Amino acid sequence: MCRTGQHPGPHEADDDKAPGATFAALLEDSAEELYESAPCGYLSTLMDGTIAKINGTLLTWLGLEREALVGRMRFADLLTMGGKLYHETHFAPLLRMQGEISGIALEIRRSDGRMPVLVSSVVKHGSTGEPLLIRTTLFDARDRRAYEEELLRGRKAAEEARKQAEADRIRLEDALAVLQQSLLPDILPRIPGVESAAYYHTAHPDRLGGDFYDVFPIDAERFGFFLGDVCGKGPQAAAVTSLTRYTLRAAALHDPDPVSALSTLNKAFHERYAGGSGDPRYCTAVFGTIEPDHDTGQVTVHLASGGHPPAIVVRAEGASGFLHTPGGLLVGIVPSAHFVTATTVLAPGDTLLLYTDGITEARTSQDRTSLFGGEALLAFAAEQSGKPAPAVIQALTGLLHSFGDGLDDDTALLALGVPARTPRP
Incomplete structure (x- = not known):
């Protein structure tokens, strides 16, 4: 609309005509043309x-x-x-x-x-x-088809990647299993008058653990044994485990005294990992010797502990208990560590059980907040009274499996037992 007393400007005239021109164009756009x-x-x-x-x-x-x-x-x-x-x-x-x-x-x-x-x-x-x-x-639907085909290609690529990742995971687990096995003895040696059995439970197949054990001859009469747990996981822990195993074996051949063997290991840790290396390492360990008496059928055990949970002695008559070694320091913590010793005699039917803390720290409650604990392990071990060492380990293996996902740390078990005497007919 024009302002009073004024002629419309050129742009105002164009604006007035534009709606009309558009409407006219719509009228000329026939339904037939729209359809076609x-x-x-x-x-x-x-x-x-x-x-x-x-x-x-x-x-x-x-x-x-x-x-x-x-x-x-x-x-x-x-x-x-x-x-x-x-x-x-x-x-x-x-x-x-x-x-x-x-x-x-x-x-x-x-x-x-x-x-x-x-x-x-x-x-x-x-x-x-x-x-x-x-x-x-x-x-x-060509654009939609192209999108669907691209989506299908993406899904196929994702599936192939998933399959490849699964294959890589299996190969990694197999390689780790081989490496883990190389850190443990293939078989335990035969000890006259003693039965031995061991088990290693891997909580995470895709991760190297730091638990270890071994049994080996020292001389014609004595055998050495050890069990422990290196701090950390993965390749670094595996390297420490290898160092621990071979150091203890070599130390025992030089001086089989348990305290001397752990002291040598402690020195090796400090020479290798202390002194500002930025990668401090330590472990818990039990080292001991067993000496069978073929006349009495008994076996004398001397052991020393460096911060490790106490061994359990399962007596044939059922009076089982801890072989306490309180106060022993972790191996590798200080240059001159103090290690605690203990001695026991195993009679026919008795078994010495050593373990790492994976079993005692298994989470057992429904909300996974309560730990299995040492006392529960002692009670379970006491129920195996009179059984040979392999049967004790078999029972403990079943216990480990019963924890399911509540067991999130590796566990090493070692049992050394004196066979029960067979009554004469």
């Missing part, structure tokens, strides 16, 4: 599927002339072989029953290949309710 040039394909068919009307967009997609289709072909003839089969067996029967169907993914045939489309159809009824014709709309 729509961004999707339209066609109308008789109830038997014969094409009666088709728009220019769909003709362009097909690369065909109108005269070749109208009255000559059915809608199903435009589909690929698989699409035609689906139309005859599923699409058409559902359409007859429901009167409409939408969003079905099919493919139409083109001169240069095939084209994915989403198809929706509706049945038009007459005034008396009889079906007259079918109106069908086809939407270009």
